[in-house]
Every structure is written in C-alpha cells, then in structure tokens.
Amino acid sequence: MSKKYHVTTTVNGDEYEYLCEAQQTLLDALRDELMLSGTKEGCATGDCGACSVTVDGRLVCSCLMLAVEAEGKSVATIEGMAQGETLHPLQRKFLDHAALQCGICTPGFLIAAKALLERNPEPTETEVRYWLAGNLCRCTGYDKIVRAVLDAAAEMRGA
Numbered sequence: 001m002s003k004k005y006h007v008t009t010t011v012n013g014d015e016y017e018y019l020c021e022a023q024q025t026l027l028d029a030l031r032d033e034l035m036l037s038g039t040k041e042g043c044a045t046g047d048c049g050a051c052s053v054t055v056d057g058r059l060v061c062s063c064l065m066l067a068v069e070a071e072g073k074s075v076a077t078i079e080g081m082a083q084g085e086t087l088h089p090l091q092r093k094f095l096d097h098a099a100l101q102c103g104i105c106t107p108g109f110l111i112a113a114k115a116l117l118e119r120n121p122e123p124t125e126t127e128v129r130y131w132l133a134g135n136l137c138r139c140t141g142y143d144k145i146v147r148a149v150l151d152a153a154a155e156m157r158g159a
C-alpha cells in the first residue's frame with residue numbers, strides 16, 4: 001500500500017484535513033477527498049483552465065499542483081464564490097448573458113475572472129481576453145463570457 005500524506009489546508013475559509021498520495025493532484029483531492037466537485041477536470045494537462053482555483057490568491061491549474069503542496073495554504077474554489085443564496089456578480093452576469101452551456105468550463109472561467117477583477121477592477125476587453133486565454137470553452141463562444149465579465153466589472157465598480 002502506498003504511503004499517504006496528511007495535509008491540513010484552508011478551503012473557502014474553512015479548515016480541512018485529508019490524506020493523499022504523493023502523486024495525487026490538488027484537483028483530485030478537492031473532488032475525491034473533500035467532495036468539492038465544482039472544480040472540473042477538462043484536460044488534466046494544464047491546457048484548458050477548467051480546474052482553476054486560487055491558492056493564496058494566485059490563480060493556478062489544480063490539475064498541475066500536487067495535493068501535498070496545499071499544506072498550510074488557502075485555497076478558493078467555485079463553492080466559495082456565492083455567499084449563501086447570494087450569487088457573486090460574475091455568476092449573475094454569466095446567467096444574464098447566457099455565458100455558459102455545458103458548464104464544464106464555467107467554474108474555471110468564474111474563478112479566473114474573479115482573480116482578474118481582484119487585480120484589475122477596470123479591465124479593457126483586450127485585457128479580459130488575454131487573462132482568460134488559459135480557459136477554453138468549446139460550446140458557448142467567448143463573446144458572451146467576455147461581455148459578462150465586463151458587465152460584472154462595471155457593476156462591481158458601481159458604474
């Protein structure tokens with residue numbers, strides 16, 4: 001039997017503990033150990049962005065990070081985005097603009113867009129497109145997503 005590592009980490013503000021194997025990814029630990037299945041696996045090779053989370057405020061592909069590396073870190077996933085019944089403005093604007101279809105990519109887009117707006121509350125369309133270049137969606141098309149992010153940014157600035 002392979003060795004298991006004990007990890008204590010914070011996810012969406014709550015402290016969690018899990019046991020993982022050395023080669024297990026953070027994505028797998030979130031989904032299989034913590035049962036937080038909102039973070040999706042698209043490619044498992046760092047190409048699609050579906051598995052995006054933030055770790056200590058930095059946007060990362062959780063399929064490329066080992067679960068053991070989350071020790072002592074603060075992870076934010078899509079499950080922490082709404083506050084109770086109240087959706088985050090980005091979530092509302094994705095609905096308003098119909099910026100999603102299958103939804104596999106959507107959590108990653110939302111996490112990435114939130115990370116952008118935390119750094120840059122007033123991005124240009126070009127900046128949004130560049131920032132989201134690591135997130136792939138094959139069924140909606142990017143225009144509605146970009147419009148939703150710009151609209152949410154404006155609302156969050158009170159514009």
Ligand code: FES
Nearest residue numbers: 042043044049063
């Ligand atoms: S599943 Fe991680 S980048 Fe695609």
Ligand code: FES
Nearest residue numbers: 101102105137138
């Ligand atoms: S909504 Fe289907 S891949 Fe993005």
